[in-house]
Amino acid sequence: GDSVTQTEGPVTLSEGTSLTVNCSYETKQYPTLFWYVQYPGEGPQLLFKVPKANEKGSSRGFEATYNKEATSFHLQKASVQESDSAVYYCALSPYGNEKITFGAGTKLTIKP
């Protein structure tokens, strides 16, 4: 079946430093890839999605490139802020399939 593996948390960084959360995926079908963010007490919110290989998605300074050859979708941000503290989920949904498969989540804490 489909699977998503991402950087095991928790990850703690200082404000202003750079972030990379690794994500790799497995599926036999052509997927759309997602990054979701979840704040305490809330459901996951879509950060961005990328439906096509070799394209980049971005939002709020975060970005990730859909690398089909490496089956990766790493999340990056050049300079994190305290407000970025949350749990980040990498996910995939095969084309034509409504099911979303989530990774285990990476808890990110940014210290001022």
Add this chain to the structure above:
Amino acid sequence: GALVYQYPRRTICKSGTSMRMECQAVGFQATSVAWYRQSPQKTFELIALSTVNSAIKYEQNFTQEKFPISHPNLSFSSMTVLNAYLEDRGLYLCGARDWGSYEQYFGPGTRLTVL
């Protein structure tokens, strides 16, 4: 804008009893509703996918007998956890897909505690 509400936000039930949770899509028509569970220290597991006017499809390890779902129209769905036990505790999420944009929007979840 598109919003998904879930009721209740938190609930506590005694072991062996049942509880019902609701999901309401506002601002869009939800052609499908997916119910997920996030157990403690785990990621989101799909319980079932419900499409209006189609059979509800349950994932492996989840059954209609345990998690009956109702999806009577394009804005509302409910799910009941029957005979809840400790392993059923967690955050139950509803994801509703917008017919127009095909985006899936998640509600804030119903947190179930089983005593």
